[in-house]
Amino acid sequence: MNLELIYVYRLVASSLAGTTVIWSMIKRHKKSRALPPGPCGVPFLGCLPWMNKGAPHHWYLSLAARYGDIFSLKLGSNLVVCISSPKLLREFFNRFDSTGRPRTPLNNLLGGYGIVLSEGELWKRQRQFLHDKFRALGVKLWTYQRFEKYIIAEIEEMILVIDNKNGQSLDPVIVLGRHIHNVICQLMMSFRFEEDDRKFTSFNELISRGMKLFGSIHIGEYLSFYMKLPGKKAVLKEISNNLKNISKFHEEHLIKRVEERSRSSTHHEPEDLLDFYIQQMHKDTDDGEMQSVLKDKDKVRQVVQVMNDLFSAGMETSRTAIVWIIIIMLREPEVANRVRTELAEVAGTGQLITLEHRLQLPYLEAVIFETLRRTSVVPLGTSHMNTAQWKINEYIIPPGTTIVPLINKINMDPRYFPEPTKFIPERFLLNGKAHIPEYFIPFGVGRRVCLGDQLARMELFLFFANLMNHYDFMLPEGDEMPALEGSFGTIHAPHPYRIIFKKIQN
Template sequence: MYFYYFLIFLAINFLSSAILRIFMYSTLVFWIIFKTVRYYKSLPPGPWGIPLLGILPFLNRRPPHLVYLNMAKKYGDVFSVQMGSNLTVCLGSTKLMKEFFSRNDSTGRPHTPLNNLLGGLGVITSEGPLWKRQRVFLHEKFRALGVKLWPNTRFERDINVEIDELMMELNQFEGKAVNPAHVLGRHIHNVICQLMMSFRFTADDAEFKLFNEKVSRGMRLFGLVLIGEHVKAYLKLPGKMAVINEIKKNLADVSSFHKQHIVSRIQQREQSSEPRQPADLLDFYLDHLEAEKQSKGKNEKHDIFPDVDPVQQIVQIMNDLFSAGMETSLTSLLWTCIMMMKHPEVAEKVRADLREVVAPGERVTMAHRLQLPYIEAVLIETMRMVSIVPLGTTHVNTEDWTIGKYTIPAGTHIVPLIHRMNMDPDIYMEPEQFRPERFIRDGKFTITDTFMQFGIGQRMCIGNLLARMELFLFFSNIMNNYEFRMPEGEDIPGMDGILGATHAPIPYKLVFTKLQA
């Protein structure tokens, strides 16, 4: 808009009459002021910020979700901020989130520098027909692979393989201080590997250690240059250019790992003519590709790769599932262990409930889930209490949106304030207290629509059920087999943690002790 005003200024400069030029300049300045004031009056209230930077300088002082929490106390459930060149509207109530995310024009993604590095592929940053078709495809194939809250599915059997091996590892570490992130990480990683590629890493696999380090490092790197999402010039600074180059290399390395497995699977399939049932998500994708080739593009409406390279899209899907799926599940388990040490009475009740359903050391399965509502409540209450993802993924409205007297112009960045809702006393009585019972109704686990850690609407986390299965099975079996504590002389980690793609606890070690049967 301001570019066109600049052109008008240049045109006025060529007028011969000085009086006419002054009149035209004055009229244009008045018009710009009028339009600007009317534009900002139509927006929700919010802080002014600093020219060109907006509120970005204030986000360096405290974690963004805490800055937004204070703003919400002042401006209410909806407020606007300028983030560099991007207008951002923050939503801090379940009512507004439901209203926005029920709209068909709420599924856009911001075209920011870091998002653009991913090429608009995968399922996290994609949009339009590609995103819609991928989401439907993944939902269908996840169910086919047993990702559902039922007992004895193939996905549960894959998780059980990892749990059995985890128990053997913890037996070896008994009495020794061990970093739980290192022990749990490989098994959570393997669960996703099995789902996607029927592949798992062994404990001494150097390739796993390198790959795991790259995935974790990639998640941290994005957190170092988030300001560049809003001020592009920030990414041109010498130190930040080095980070961007490392992000590019990191993405290339992780993508190369997945691409090798895809190419290897394609070659295996070409060498065998025997009919086969899909073993994993990769098989489903390659089956679809073969069907598309045979139809010679006649089923355009059903093509899940519209205008993109299929292999690159599959690679990015794997990147998305690994980074989001592994990081959130592992982080949730690490925080839950901390909460059990901070609240030993809760840990005692968890084990008492387990004793009524299974014997010590016996495997806990999905068949026991409905008999153990308190365990699910503990997991969800932990996610609420620590806000695993304090701010929801940024959306973009593709059409103007009216909220009461406010108009949100198309192209605005919409940020869900998950932490604000997690700490809202109108939703959760005494939200600063750890109370799993708040998710129990009439003796049954009840997760209400006010809990939005997995998102809401059309872009709700596609790995919701996957994460809930992993968390229930891993946590239940750890609690049914072991007690754990901090090493002698070390304090239980605080709640501040480390903020990157997720809100993770500071690294810590545990000493595991086998429970007596």
């Protein structure tokens, strides 16, 4: 082949390659014009180099301030659309095609099991099943059904434990941890941990460690090669072992309960979620059906992962919210005095507060809502994935896009909450009653709204009200006032601090 022909071939090949690159850039540009506005990234990495790894919610906040209520960006190869409009979130998260979950390393580990990361028909059936059984077990804020007694029992024991410490400084995370955990235990399997139980200590450490580990691989959601980097495989292995150890605890209880029920000749009405699941598993076997609430999944693994999900989400968020409320009471003494005055007038200082008092304590409940707003325990909400194309205003959102609700942006938006850095409980009072405006969505919104929101509200009200009606909160001498800026993993948690619970005399 002569040199001229080789030159021609090379010229044609170069032209074709150049044309292909230019055409792909044109297509990408045309496609991006249909997307919401947003920052430009770099090839392969997108905007990841600029993300604040320790506090991504602050980074998203700065982007929302620049681009508005809806913006798009690339994180690695993933298209992400962030929404901070309560109206848009309510509209689009109520659609069934909003209920997908982004593909992440954690999703791969869980294999589509559980309730938090499952999707499609399995998620739909599981959610309805759990919703119905929660109500059957009395997890209902507005009525005083049987589940309230479990929370009250834990509060009474917590008060005894605190009193026995004789004014020592305590870690509120530890003080609250076992009792809030026991509430979930009672709901799931009619079981509770006693004080100084080593199993609880190790189990609690597993959950806390797991939450931190999940946050540490956040970047792996966007870069497929990230988990192959030095040290990341070890993290993934630790997460896998962490999940196995948590699952082992729940699986042992499941197997034990199945054996107990199979040995008994007496018919048992379901006492907890575990009983309801066992009942459903037997129904599947008797009917010979696979299209049940558990579908074609490994039934034991599915039940165990649901338990994992409920424990992890239910304990960490409620405990963290109450620990934040204590900080707010330290920082806002006038608010704390008004809460205690309201409690004294309604029930009397030192008396046990129950859900029957709730409607008579509007200011206290408003303080809870304002704390959730000001601290944003779950600042980014849970990411969704649209399973069909969306048209939002003039923008086109292709299917498979990760949708991130910016809860903290809404909470700190002066359009909804004037002077957002100030703590003003009156925002949540209307005509003398506690009021939740439609733009306040601390538990999420839409079809995947937090399944345990009713339980969380019961816990927050009862634990906070009773702590306030029995104790003054004091910092140990020389300790600094805890900050309102905490650490970020999967939730926004305050930095560790200690507190003295000083008994209020009647």
